[in-house]
Amino acid sequence: MVLKLFLGIWICAVIVLGLSLPMVAQPQHWYELPIVPGLEDKARIVFFHVPTAWLSVIAFVSSMIYGIRYLRGRQPEDDIKSASAAGLGFLFCVLATATGAIWAKVSWGTYWNWDPRQTSIFVLLLIYGAYFALRSSIEVEEKRAALAAVYSIIAAVTMPFFMFIMPRILASLHPEPILNVQGKIQMNTTMLLVFLSSLAGFTGLYYWMWNLHVRAQGVELHRIQS
C-alpha cells in the first residue's frame, strides 16, 4: 500500500518535472534543462518514450528468462510469469510505437518512415503478436507453455542480427537516447536525474503491474486445481 502510494507520487513528480522545467540555451540554475538543438520542447519525449521502449525490451527478455525456467522446471507459475511479462511488454511496445510515431510526425514530418529504430520496434511488435497467436491456438497448458517458451527463445536469438543488418541498409535519424556517438552525455545533471527517475518509476510501475497480474493468474490457477 505504502509502496503503491509512493510509486504514484513518484510518477506524478516525474511527469510534472518533465513537462514543466524550463528549457534554456545556457542552464544557470539547477531547475533549468539544456536545449537540444533542433528538438527544443520536443526533446521532452525522452522522459516518457524511452522508458516505454526500454520496458518493451526488458519485458521481452524477462519473458524469455521465465520461459527458460519453465522448460527446465516445468512449474506452471513460471509460465504465468512469462506470459504476463509478454503481455505487459506488448502494451509498452504499442505505447513506444505510438509515442514514437507522434514524435516523428512533429519532428520529421511523417508518422512512419522505416527508420531502423521504427523497423526494430515493428519487428518486436510482430514477435509479440506471433507469440500471442501461438499461445491462443494451443489448448493443452503444458504444450502451450513449452512451445511459447521455445518460440520466444528463437525470436530472442535472431533479434540481435538487426543490429548488424539495419545500418547496412538504412541510416538512422533517431536521436541517440542517452549517449551520443562519442559516448558523451548530452543531458545536464537535472535532465539526467529526471530521465533516470522516470526510467526507475516506469520500471517500478511495470513490476507492480506484472506482480499484480501474476498473483491474479496464480489465484486462478489454484482455483482450477482445487
Next chain:
Amino acid sequence: MPSIEPAHPSWLLSVVSIFRKDWQSELRTRYAISALAMFVITTISVILFSLGSEGAPPAALSGMLWVVIFFAAMSGLSRTFVAEEERGTAMTLQLMASPSAVLLGKLLFNLVLVMALNSVTVVLYGALISGFVIRTYSIFLVTIALGSVGLAAASTIIAAIIARANTKGTLYPVLSFPILLPLLLTVINATRLASEGALFEEAYGEFQVLISYIAVVIATSYMLFDYVWKD
C-alpha cells in the same frame, strides 16, 4: 537438458532413413512439390500481369524474387511435421528415433525441397521477368545457396512448433516472418548487389551475417527441439 547423442552409426542411419521416408512419401503423393511449383508459377504470373509492359527498378525486382520464395516456402515447408500429426505417426516416430535424428532428417528433407524450389524459381523468374538481370553470378549463387540453408533451418523448427497448434496454415507465416526477417533483408540486399554488378568482396558482410544466422538458428533448434517434439 537435451541429451546429446554421439555421432553413432545408428544415429546417422536414422537421420538418413527419416530423410528417405519423407522423400518417398513425398514422391508418392507429390503434395509439397506440386503445391510449391503451382505457387511459384501463380505468383510469378501475378507479378508479370501487375507489371504489364512497364518494368520495375532492379532493386524492387530482386526484392520480389524473395517475396515469391518466402511465400512459396511458407506454403510447403510445414508439411514434414504437419503430416506426421495428421497421419498420427508422430508418436511412432518419437519411439523409433532420437529427437535430434528426427530434426536433422526433416531439416535435410526441407533443405532439398528449398534447393529444388529455389532453382526452379530463379530459372523461371529470370526467364520471364525481363528487367531482372544478374551481373555478378558468384554473389548470386552464394546468396541463393546460403539463403536456402537459412530458410530451411528456420522454417523447420517453426514447422515443428506449429504442427502442435490448432491453426497450422495461417500460423506458419505469422510465426516465421519475424524470425526470417533478418535473413530476408540480408539476401534481398545481396541480390541487389548481384544485380548491380558489385564485386564479390563487397558482399562479404552479407555472407557473414547469413552464415552466423544459419549457425545460430541450427544450434538453437538442436537445443530446443526436445521440448517441442516430446510430449
